[in-house]
Amino acid sequence: NSKVIQTPRYLVKGQGQKAKMRCIPEKGHPVVFWYQQNKNNEFKFLINFQNQEVLQQIDMTEKRFSAECPSNSPCSLEIQSSEAGDSALYLCASSPTGGHSDYTFGSGTRLLVI
Amino acid sequence: AQKVTQTQTSISVMEKTTVTMDCVYETQDSSYFLFWYKQTASGEIVFLIRQDSYKKENATVGHYSLNFQKPKSSIGLIITATQIEDSAVYFCAMREGYSNTDKVVFGTGTRLQVSP
Numbered sequence: 001n002s003k004v005i006q007t008p009r010y011l012v013k014g015q016g017q018k019a020k021m022r023c024i025p026e027k028g029h030p031v032v033f034w035y036q037q038n039k040n041n042e043f044k045f046l047i048n049f050q051n052q053e054v055l056q057q058i059d060m061t062e063k064r065f066s067a068e069c070p071s072n073s074p075c076s077l078e079i080q081s082s083e084a085g086d087s088a089l090y091l092c093a094s095s096p097t098g099g100h101s102d103y104t105f106g107s108g109t110r111l112l113v114i
Numbered sequence: 115a116q117k118v119t120q121t122q123t124s125i126s127v128m129e130k131t132t133v134t135m136d137c138v139y140e141t142q143d144s145s146y147f148l149f150w151y152k153q154t155a156s157g158e159i160v161f162l163i164r165q166d167s168y169k170k171e172n173a174t175v176g177h178y179s180l181n182f183q184k185p186k187s188s189i190g191l192i193i194t195a196t197q198i199e200d201s202a203v204y205f206c207a208m209r210e211g212y213s214n215t216d217k218v219v220f221g222t223g224t225r226l227q228v229s230p
Contacts (some may be wrong), residue, residue, distance in 0.1 A: 031215055041203065043220035088150045089157065099212035100147050100166060105159040 003027070006072075006092050006106030011081045013113050022074040022111040023092030029104065030097060031055075032069055034077050049075065055100070068072040082113040116141045117210050120221035121161045126228055127196055134181070135191045135224045137206030148189045149207040149218065150178070159205075165189055193226075 003026040013019045019063040025032050034046040049069040057067075059062050064083075069075035079086055093103035117140040127133045139148065144228045148165040163175045165182050181190035193200055206221040 033217065041205075041223040043205075048124045048215065048217060050215055056217065077161055080165075087186075091159065093159075099145075099216065100164065102149055102161040102164060103159075103218065104161070105150075105151075108157050110157075 003046050004092055004094050004104050004106035006109055008109060010111055011111045015083060015113055016081050018080060019082045019111055020076060020078040021090055022075045023106055025094030026104045029094035031095050032075050033093045034067060035091045037091055084113050087113045088113055116210050116219045118206050118219050118221040120198050120206055120224050122224045124225040126227045129198060130195055132194045135204050137189050137221055138176055139208045140178050141210055143210040145211060147209045150191045151205045153203045157226055168220055196228045
C-alpha cells in the first residue's frame, strides 16, 4: 500500500467544470511533485513544492491549474476549467531531501473530462 | 535539455528467464541520477533501483540489476529469474544535478509480459 495517499481515485467532470484532487505526502517527505500521465504513458511535470513553497511549475499550471501544499493539510491540485485534453492520470509523488532520492508515488487520480 | 528514451514498447518472456530493458538518456550535466520504476496494472508506481552517475559499479537490488554504460549514455535494467508478478510497465527516469527539488524526467515505458 502506498504511503502517499491520493483522493479521489476517479474523477469525472464535464468540460468547463472544476476538478480538484488531493494528496497526502509520505510522512517526513518535504518535497511534493505533481505529474500528468497520459494514455501514451508520457509523464508531464506540472508543479513541485518544498514544504509550502512552489519551486517550479510549467506554463499550463500557471494558467488553468492551481496547486497548494498548506501546512497540516493535504496538498491539492485543481483545474479551474476542465478540458477534454486534461483527461489523464494525475500522480502525486513525494521525496526526502537529496538529489539521489527516489519518489514515493500515490495511486493517482484518474480524471475523465466528458 | 534532458531526455530519456525507451525504444522497446513491449517484451514477452517466459517465467524464470532473464530479460533486459533498454534506456538511453541525454544530459548536459556531469552529475545525474538514473532510476527505474515499475507501474503495475492497478496503476501503482514503485521505485526499483538507482544508479548514480559518478559510480562505476552497476547497482543491484534483489533480482534487479543495471547495466550502466556511461560513454553510451545507456542504463539497461536486467531482471533475472523473472516471475509472473514482474509483468508491468517499466519506466526509466533521470534527475540532473544534486538537488532533490529538480524534477525527474521519465521515458515512455516498456511493457513486460511474463508467461508461465
